[in-house]
Amino acid sequence: MFGPFERAVAGRYLRARRGERFVSVIAGFSLVGIALGVATLIIVMSVMNGFRQELLGRILGLNGHLGIYGVGQPLVDYDAVAARVRGVPGVVSVMPMVESAAGLKADRGGGFTGGVVRGVRLDDLRRTHVVADNIRAGSLDAFKGNDAVAIGVGLAQKFGIGIGDRIQIYAPESQSTPFGSIPRGRAYTVVALFQVGFNEADTSFVYMPLDAAQILFRVENAATQIEVVTTDPDRVREVNRAIRAALGPLPVRVIDWTQNNNSFFAAVEVERNVMFLILTLIILVAAFNIVSSLIMMVKDKTKDIAVLRTIGAGSGSIMRIFLMCGASVGIAGTLLGTLLGVVFCLNIETIRGWLESLTGTNLFNPEVYFLSRLPAVLQWNEVLQVVGMALVLSLLATLYPSWRAARTDPVEALRHE
Template identity: 45%
Template sequence: MLLSPFEWMIAKRYMLPGRGEAFIALVAGISLVAVSLGVAALVIVMSVMNGFRAELFDKIVGLNGHAIIQAYGGRLDNWQTVLQEVRKTPGVTRASPLIEQPLLATFNGRVEAILARGNTPEDIQRLQPQLKAGSLAPLRPGADQVAIGSRLAQNLGVQVGDTITIINPQGRSTPFGTVPRQIAYQVASIFEIGVYDYDQAFVVMPIPDAQTLLLTGDTIGMIEVTTVDPDKVGEIMAPLTRRLAGQAIVQDWRTINASLFEALAVERVAMFVVLSIIVLVAVFNILSSLIMLVRAKTRDIAILRTMGATRRSLMKIFVTAGFLIGAMGTLAGVLLGFVFLFFRQPIVRGVEILTGQNLWDPSIRFLTELPSRTDPVEVTVICVLALVLSFLATLYPASRAAGTDPVQVLRYE
């Protein structure tokens, strides 16, 4: 719907405040600000929700793989054979033996619940990007060296080089009863994965050391599997599920973290619907400002009609005037949303300083920082939604302006 120079000139004049029309201009300005705030809120919230899900997925799956093969009873005896079968399965890119057991750790009178994790040397080296202090090189079988999470180190008051004691309640039997097994390990490194629960509990060591600590012999507890496509992990692992029935259970990342990711999906949809109402309210402001503009310009509209302006021209003029408010508000909202996302961490810290409240508690939010990941498709959908609603809001006032009868208006002029 292209405008002629005449129509464009009239539309621009109607968009600018005229004498005695400051209130109409104020309402139009409020409409523009409301649209921009609604669009910005949608962009910010959807980007944060996407970032939250993506960060959780990357960190959880990056540490635990796409699927876990866990033996019944916690011990997989013929794990070498099973491991070879898993690695030969089409679609599997990596499979590693793994030991995981909840235990206790002590240091200088402090006691913390931990998750002792036995990994292969290759898997231990995957912690290198998350390393905060120390080195992973000393983590060799028989060296009694471990890497621990940053929150656990903080809770125990441990630094690199200190020695912690790990307690296994299932110790050796003696005439006086079962004596818990206690082994001292030197902290070789401290890592921070970014997931609070992991950083608070994980103690990583080589598999042979974990087997010695847990008195399991040459057995493991589970096999960690990574596939070519995490969304198709169920199809890829289906043959192994049937083959290992009765011996081990196969769980993928959806099953292990089902409640968390389902809650995120529901919350994401709910937030989109609720925040879309803000844009809808802003669009009603555009509607009201155009209705007032049409009433204020009734005499001008009648004169334009007598000078030869068609109903179609008047429709185009008022639709353009209202639509441009929505378009400018949408553009401003997208820019405002991107600026907020870029400075999100300083903004969160600033609000925390002003309010004295901890807005982002890692123990509740799982992640240590406010995440963000913008989806261009979602931003496009938000922009299209705002523009379509803005266009629809202009149709009624524009049709009223186009339906003005110049004879009735100018009868007494």
């Protein structure tokens, strides 16, 4: 499509000579603009993907894919219900538990805060890998009896306690005495500290043996819910229907993660799409810079175009010369931006640490962003979409100036020379 003559002329025009620096400076800004736009778009999309994936993994790792709840009362025959659910195809694990909000306080001093207490069996807690694989101190071997709890590292730091210390846990219901209602609770020994990387869990979750939780929250021989983990969270609705069919007329509710967190993940998806549209404008602005630089180049090269036309170059050849000039800027900027964006995403935690040490600030506060690290997940199909979009916009930006150059009348151009 592009002959040796056209490539030679386009290359000569791209190398600025004395007196032509201004056009090259504009072309350079266009290249930098496209590179920054492509890099920024790749980085932001990757961070949004990582943010969603990390949140989904942490939330589902802690809460399971489905929850089975009693209607108006706790689940009394929870082991029988769990046995039925285990036989449903697609179910990986079933965990009866007692879950309740509670007040938390260090046994000696410290402040008071709210939290979530979960009563589970030791075997079930070991199968909750997001907790069992992230024990930072102590051991789950001591997680038994009526005097043991596992708490998050953030909660331990907040209270200034560690392994062997005691924490007061207060149930939501008060206790009536001759002197009036008083909070009902007791102290438990901390036997393990976990850190899952999800700030809300690390600072407010407490795990205790199922029997102890049944006594504390007065749901003897019952469970408040049964958590179910499936083979594929994206196909959880199919398993939901199968579980409903297996349980038959039992008075239970089955709620999956898409129902519990639908609005949250929908908001993340909307934000991701809006960021894509906004950052695409950066590439669009850079494409307009290509238009302006090419128009100035055509104006500057009017005499050269006329000479080329008089020695036999056709209008198609002139158009291809300027197409190459503009496309070269777009392609170079896109490739540079893609390289910059991919390298940044692959080393984003290192770069974040370097920037924090340089500025002395916390750029990614886990209390605000829920996660303890800045995630980035490159999806190569999205990278290819960004590259394709940048190349198309760059090519479209060259069409009008190239068409104007091809329509240059050599007689009119040389009349005043």
